[in-house]
Amino acid sequence: MVLISNRIFGLILFFTFIFTNISFANNGYDLWLQYKKVENKQLLKEYTENIQAIQFFGNSETIKTALKELNIGLSGLFDNQNLFENDSPKNHLLVFGSESQLDTTYLNLIKTELSKVKKDGFVIKQIQLNGNSQIVISAKTDVGVLYGVFRFLRELQINNSLKDINIVDSPKIDVRILNHWDNLDRTVERGYAGFSLWNWHTLPDYIDQRYIDYARANASIGINGTVLTNVNANALILTPQYLEKVKALADVFRPYGIKVYLTARFSAPIEIGGLKTADPLDADVIKWWKDKTAEIYNTIPDFGGFLVKANSEGQPGPQNYGRNHVDGANMMAEALEPFGGIVMWRAFVYSEHDATDRAKQAYSEFVPYDGKFKDNVIVQVKNGAIDFQPREPFHPMFGAMPKTPLMMEFQITQEYLGFSTHLVYLPKLYEEVFETDTYREGKGSTVAKVVDGSLHNKKITGVAGVTNIGNDINWTGHHFLQANWYGFGRLAWNPHLKSEDIADEWIRQTFTNDENFIIPIKKMMIQSRETVVNYMNPYGLHHIFDTGHHYGPGPWVGSLPRPEWNPTYYHKADGFGLGFNRTKTGSNATAQYAPEIAKMYNDISTTPEKDLLWFHHVSWNHKLKNGYTLWDGMALKYQEGVNEVEDMISLWNSMEQYVDSQRFKEVKMMLNIQLKEAKWWRDACLLYFQQFSKQDLPNGVEKSSNSLKEFQSMTFPFAPGR
Amino acid sequence: MVLISNRIFGLILFFTFIFTNISFANNGYDLWLQYKKVENKQLLKEYTENIQAIQFFGNSETIKTALKELNIGLSGLFDNQNLFENDSPKNHLLVFGSESQLDTTYLNLIKTELSKVKKDGFVIKQIQLNGNSQIVISAKTDVGVLYGVFRFLRELQINNSLKDINIVDSPKIDVRILNHWDNLDRTVERGYAGFSLWNWHTLPDYIDQRYIDYARANASIGINGTVLTNVNANALILTPQYLEKVKALADVFRPYGIKVYLTARFSAPIEIGGLKTADPLDADVIKWWKDKTAEIYNTIPDFGGFLVKANSEGQPGPQNYGRNHVDGANMMAEALEPFGGIVMWRAFVYSEHDATDRAKQAYSEFVPYDGKFKDNVIVQVKNGAIDFQPREPFHPMFGAMPKTPLMMEFQITQEYLGFSTHLVYLPKLYEEVFETDTYREGKGSTVAKVVDGSLHNKKITGVAGVTNIGNDINWTGHHFLQANWYGFGRLAWNPHLKSEDIADEWIRQTFTNDENFIIPIKKMMIQSRETVVNYMNPYGLHHIFDTGHHYGPGPWVGSLPRPEWNPTYYHKADGFGLGFNRTKTGSNATAQYAPEIAKMYNDISTTPEKDLLWFHHVSWNHKLKNGYTLWDGMALKYQEGVNEVEDMISLWNSMEQYVDSQRFKEVKMMLNIQLKEAKWWRDACLLYFQQFSKQDLPNGVEKSSNSLKEFQSMTFPFAPGR
Known part of the structure; x- marks a missing residue:
């Protein structure tokens, strides 16, 4: 369709008008069960060739549910194509049912695998029967069968080959x-x-x-x-x-x-x-x-x-x-x-x-x-x-x-x-x-x-x-x-x-099976946890959140009736330094661990720096492994957290082509909030702790444009989750 | 695809397995802006022939929004068909823009209509230009244009013809x-x-x-x-x-x-x-x-x-x-x-x-x-x-x-x-x-x-x-x-x-343009308001809701500190009868109306029965126009309300073929709740008022299987909306 426009200022502009279907918007409701059409044509061919029909054994509600899920999953992954129209195919079946219901012909072919299954675990196996391949999903329980069906659908969603598929998986937790x-x-x-x-x-x-x-x-x-x-x-x-x-x-x-x-x-x-x-x-x-x-x-x-x-x-x-x-x-x-x-x-x-x-x-x-x-x-x-x-x-x-x-x-x-x-x-x-x-x-x-x-x-x-x-x-x-x-x-x-x-x-x-998206985004996700530690609670700082709602920083809070509800109880900042001495010279919390761990934590030099201030009251001038003092190192960590969020934003902005527009925009807005709040954490915490360290910010750390007082006066009476 | 199953009890059952796409589920989020593909093929042809391209004038955010809405609407209604691929069609354009932006050629052809437009009203008109038809949407304001665009999309959604379309519509309220x-x-x-x-x-x-x-x-x-x-x-x-x-x-x-x-x-x-x-x-x-x-x-x-x-x-x-x-x-x-x-x-x-x-x-x-x-x-x-x-x-x-x-x-x-x-x-x-x-x-x-x-x-x-x-x-x-x-x-x-x-x-x-659905469902909707009056507040009863949350009946509530918060204040049930005397012999609220209205309401014989108990304290034995006493008539009205909900349910159940499965099921569940609660209203109110009327229920009114005490003891501490 053609869009003719836009006669203003004497101009006539011509555009190609592309209809965009509103349903392309993805609101995220479907979670990881997107079941979008398999884009890799070769794989799609392999999948559809290997699933010519479905045979199931048993009629419990759970077995019916497994069938329903296969219906939902395959109809999406195969885009509703009626690929198979034989009246009654005997080959390339997807067969499922629990041990007690499954036909013995199938059972015999998965005996070894089934014997390894524990609790609600399952087997997914490609077997050969009369010279033709079938895929069997079985388990000791019906719920195990359902788990196997979901796992099978996942294999398709993540584009694994079905060739010689042979998965035995059981839950390790009850x-x-x-x-x-x-x-x-x-x-x-x-x-x-x-x-x-x-x-x-x-x-x-x-x-x-x-x-x-x-x-x-x-x-x-x-x-x-x-x-x-x-x-x-x-x-x-x-x-x-x-x-x-x-x-x-x-x-x-x-x-x-x-x-x-x-x-x-x-x-x-x-x-x-x-x-x-x-x-x-x-x-x-x-x-x-x-x-x-x-x-x-x-x-x-x-x-x-x-x-x-x-x-x-x-x-x-x-x-x-x-x-x-x-x-x-x-x-x-x-x-x-x-x-x-x-x-x-x-x-x-x-x-x-x-x-x-x-x-x-x-x-x-x-x-x-x-x-x-x-x-x-x-x-x-x-x-x-x-x-x-x-x-x-x-x-x-x-x-x-x-x-x-x-x-x-x-x-x-x-x-x-x-x-x-x-x-x-x-x-x-x-x-x-x-x-x-x-x-x-x-x-x-x-x-x-x-x-x-x-x-x-x-x-x-x-x-x-x-x-x-x-x-x-x-x-x-x-x-x-x-x-x-x-x-x-x-x-x-x-x-x-x-x-x-x-x-x-x-x-x-x-999202997608495209490696151009997966590799960087996976890296970002893996890094994201350390990032939040960096801009909130580096080096073992903890519980310095604003009171009650725990939204944003509140290291200055020290007047709550129960001492252990106060951030000051946890960080113990003073003119000397920062951190909670939980070693044997302090609260001796370390003694609650096995001797090997207690020993490690009792000694500042063997305490992992990520846990430093959890276990030690440390001088502002304590030398960290990277050569910085605690004060400088901590300030730099806060800055690092902020920088990392900025990197996340740059990365995300470069990923627009791989994501539907709704989710792209929504994640983008969220990342911008995260950056704003990472800076808030950095600025509020450094301004507060600076009162004790009495030292300047090291090079590379941005100065706050707000005063500590401003941060302290912020209130959030309707913060969610109370 | 074929589904082979279900070998239990020695049976082998064969089913045709129809993939149903989960997206067929309609969660209702899109409201009345469904923009489903026009099913009537002749109409679809008419629409697409009449909209070969879009030309718009103006570049305000509102005009861009109008364009976006046309995009969303037409892409759905026309099912994303790229029907028109001319590079630059001159005929059968859909043209829109406000009076101040629109090309004068178009303006001249809608002059009369535009002069009738008030405030944010609009014109939609099919015009003939150089022997070809175009559709023009215009208004005095950009918002008027947007309203016109939405109205135009509605015309398509409700399957009106575009032939000689000529609509002038203006809001009557600011x-x-x-x-x-x-x-x-x-x-x-x-x-x-x-x-x-x-x-x-x-x-x-x-x-x-x-x-x-x-x-x-x-x-x-x-x-x-x-x-x-x-x-x-x-x-x-x-x-x-x-x-x-x-x-x-x-x-x-x-x-x-x-x-x-x-x-x-x-x-x-x-x-x-x-x-x-x-x-x-x-x-x-x-x-x-x-x-x-x-x-x-x-x-x-x-x-x-x-x-x-x-x-x-x-x-x-x-x-x-x-x-x-x-x-x-x-x-x-x-x-x-x-x-x-x-x-x-x-x-x-x-x-x-x-x-x-x-x-x-x-x-x-x-x-x-x-x-x-x-x-x-x-x-x-x-x-x-x-x-x-x-x-x-x-x-x-x-x-x-x-x-x-x-x-x-x-x-x-x-x-x-x-x-x-x-x-x-x-x-x-x-x-x-x-x-x-x-x-x-x-x-x-x-x-x-x-x-x-x-x-x-x-x-x-x-x-x-x-x-x-x-x-x-x-x-x-x-x-x-x-x-x-x-x-x-x-x-x-x-x-x-x-x-x-x-x-x-x-x-x-x-939902649909199918008359088989529209006619009965429209009737049901129109009737639904009287139905709720019947099973809650017939004959002018009012404010007999349970306290605070207003969920369900509470005619017995009479102990709240503010008298006018009590249902008993409003219904004034006693041995004689029921209702609030607001005539000149009572509170004289009728005097606040024009004399014609006051006169009507002051006289029980000219008071519409729907408002009877609003204005009069009426004897239980008062003869209603249908020949029943107030008590019998009221009881029958409560029953009528319940019966009508039962009819709604029967009707809805017969409509399954016209509605997507999600909305069908959800409405069905709601109607069942409505029936349960209609009965609750009937039973609780009749049991309560029966204490005053001291009369039996007339024939045709079901007896409650719960006692008044049971109803009175029901509490809803987490009823929503408080």
């Missing part, structure tokens, strides 16, 4: 679970991507398409559980009015292999049960929880169990009645036991009545209980001992409780990472934690081995992620933060995976 | 505006479709695609203003931190002809200005508002003005300082005057210190001020004197203030209409109000003529709608409630339009 900190009014604590997905008002009768697509996305990466409600819990969720709503969600999620869990408010027996106490040793309380649990299982037969935040940040718990965490957890565990449910009991505790270094309190409180919890209790431990900082040393509890299942708790939502406007690829952080050696059983005792149970042969294993999902159309606010949901799921499946490989497959599925 | 009751924390007062569109946290740097699509949708129906914030206002919106965010939205909306307005908290001079008073006659206060207004216009040169809720339901206002509404409104108007801004001053006032019938208070307070407001003040009056009930007699202020511009305030969000789960087509309600005769200048003095200014020659005219939009993917929660946004806009453009015609064009654009 409980792979999202924690939603979602309140019943749909606000999300620490949520930055809109509001809660769960529309409690219209449940149970209205099933939002989101619920289904949420389940699809989770199942595609192996997530098998979801805690629907905030750890700061409301007991109403356990009332019949809400349980029928929870049931509706459980019904949606079940075919996708996802179990529903709830947070249990410890004082629920009082609040909704009409009891006078919630004492875990009180007979009425015990009965109340048993009855309530039976009621839940009557409604939701595959209910997963409870997640409990007790005696933590004001939440009620067994200590309110002179009991301890074991009393509380075991009481609930007993109620769940007959139904196969579990208790996830959080170890995130610290007390305003305890003057000990906050970093030490969870270990001190929980490690003595090792071996005392019932078999269906798993203790949920944050990756670090403080609170989801851009970087923390691993939590000393990992490896220190050989007789107690410990579950990793990661935060996917970016409470301390710039909210959802900062591009930070978190699998890099998760990988760093998992790879760390605890030395608890000698060298090689990595956190991953603690968490996957192999170090101490644990009865239950689990990895939890505090989700970054909200009702924003693209789920996570920022398109790139979908990668954190994705990568979390992949690492929960297998904590030994490499974050770089995960980034690779995510980019291919989400 | 200010066609949405009121968002959106708070800065993104909760929406009385919002039932998710949370606020305005993501204040990421503004001004992140422009959500929603903002653009919101502007597109509004411009397509002629809405030209938006009040971004709740009438229960927060002064922070007037601080520089927020004004730069408001500016970002204003910049997005400007090309679409949409002005931004804000709610002004009367006490802002104290809260953010540091003054000790907000007295509108205080010199510092006057200066503060002048400075603040200048500051706003410095940021947003086309800022629309303020909407103010003062001395109403606890909001601060001039009466706090012994002043009156005129003092307050004129003080702000003076500040806005130099910039062309307006004050929309709400008349929704009633006082807990005034024992008068609440229905009378606004009239009593405001009518004496007629003629005292400045020229740029418009008083915003709700359609009825109580509060957005399913049915209310028109507000007596309409027609009673000949010297004061009065703006209609409708509620599009369904505070008292079942929230967003009930299908209620509100243009039917709006039409009923507009068509009502006030008799203020004799017969024919309709509310529409009051509002469009023609009755008393008003200087400004306006229609406001409290929007039903939230961040749900489909904007309004329920697909059919998009029609209320649409219909509101159309009636704000022209309050004399017929709601049935609006439904027709909405269905065609949103």
